Amino acid sequence: MHSDRRPFREFDDSEDAEALRLARRVVRGLSLSMRHVVIAPGSRSAPLAYALAEAEQLGAIRLHVRIDERSAAFTALGIALDSGQPAGVVTTSGTAVGNLTPAVMEADMAGVPLVAITADRPEELHGTGANQTTWQHGMFAGRVRDEIHLEQGEVRLEPVSRDDMLSAETQVALLMRQASESRGKGPGPVHLNIGFRDPLVPREPEEGAPAVPQRWARRPVRPQAPVQPAVHLQGGALMDQLDAEEREAAREQIRRSLRAVQDIARDVRTVFVLGHDAPPEAAQLALELGHPVLAEPTSGARDADAAVPAYRLILQAPASSAGGRLTAEIQRVVVAGRPTLSRPVQRLLTADAVEAVQYQPAGVGWHDHRLPRPVEHDLERIREFAGAPPAGWLDTWLRVGRRVQQVVDRELDSVGALSSVRAAQLVAETVRTPLLLGSSSVIRDVDLAARLTMHGPARLVALRGLSGIDGNVSAASGIALSRERRVSALVGDLTFLHDLNALLLPSREQVPSVDVVVINDAGGAIFDQLEHGDVGRRPGKGEAVERLFGTPQAVDLAQIAAGFGVEHRGVGTPEQLQQALAHPDDRLGVRIIEVRTDRHGLRDLHTRMKDGVAAL
Incomplete structure (x- = not known):
């Protein structure tokens, strides 16, 4: 191609490896609307890793490294869930891509703008039995709002005109728009698959050439204003904050509402x-x-x-x-x-x-x-x-609701030990940080028993897209990274154990500040509240139901915490639990708060609650 225009020197990396040049333009397109990227290590994704490291140095991206791809994906999901902005997860080729599937499924059903960025082997290696090569393009079909495949060699990268060099950036930027504004289905995940060819590392600069990265990044990260909890105002207090014109507009809105109420069926x-x-x-x-x-x-x-x-x-x-x-x-x-x-x-x-x-x-x-x-x-x-x-x-x-709540409180107080329902109630009513509720029993216990007020959690979230126990702790870590403040998570023991790799952080990475409250009843409590609990009480069925559904476990969480180098605190009373949750700003990093409970009495507890309500 010939052009009389002078090279756009900010982007003139024409002497570098083509894979790195493509990766930089991809990251430039991402940085238009993305501030956080989580990456798992890999060789085929190395061009993206180097480009993202440059972007972080230039202030355009915040980069987080995780060892496990599934944990990386749910960490990015938590960031996107909290911020409402796209967050990316980068993997190498092969089975690493498959590990993103649970998070992509959750993001699809929950409407979260997760961006799956997967490195691929070049087209000529597909179908040849080449190592770590599979059909990745279309892997998330039906789960993503849109997807594109960029093949190195097919994207024009000549550093002669801005239009040529922005071709990859433009495609990526349009894909990112689909993550946030997809028509018909709302926000959701998208998939960017990139086929890279060797060499996958930056070329060594010639002697005397500057070693610092060129300023190819779009712009530095703009500090986000902290998310403020919702302010609830009574009518009079609200009016006091408005000037005369606004007060009259508010009154007119009230009058229109009253007229609308008068016009509807009675x-x-x-x-x-x-x-x-x-x-x-x-x-x-x-x-x-x-x-x-x-x-x-x-x-x-x-x-x-x-x-x-x-x-x-x-x-x-x-x-x-x-x-x-x-x-x-x-x-x-x-x-x-x-x-x-x-x-x-x-x-x-x-x-x-x-x-x-x-x-x-x-x-x-x-x-x-x-x-x-x-x-x-x-x-x-x-x-x-x-x-x-x-x-x-x-x-x-x-x-009637207040009378039923009194029955719930009375039955919870009548249990001598700290039950899982009482623990869930206390956590939801006590914490002032953002709170993630794990799937399965704990969120239902909060739904049953907790009285949430304007003074409760700063935000209450859960992975309800598919309600799986995948990645709950990782998602809480992502929320903490997004907010740059402490976050609490309330999960069951199986949910916690299912996501242990959330605790597996490279030693040089920023450690998210998360209190993980684990209600440890040594198995799956929810199944006893379903029809399986009835089956388990039939003659000769109890042992099979416990094995297949209760899935009892005897893991020592204190030893696990010690192995990962995180703090562990065991609590056994309501007072100890409330004390453990107090003063969240006085600590950093991950802490496990373990509440040991007995799930075998839960069915009787729920029965007593129902009986008490029936007597009202």
């Missing part, structure tokens, strides 16, 4: 079921109309004024009880977010006498046309569907 008994990641306006609408809110912990509305405590037990109550009578009166349900925790909620949504609609203002990855209820995008249509309740509808739900 005496409609509606409840709002708010699942994971529910749009915040749904809870506001419920309160405005006067309908009760049944909010999962990660809905963002558990502390709403209309949120009903211990709602799950109300829905399970027999027809003759106060909770059963209330449940029987429900005519309509507005669903927002994704409810995943409670079978009573699922039974409510499919009841013949109940009409349900899903409020979803934008596309998401977890539902499509097969969702067994209509999807409505217009909040005003939701207002019309919900209608205005009869007098006292919300107050009655809140009153």
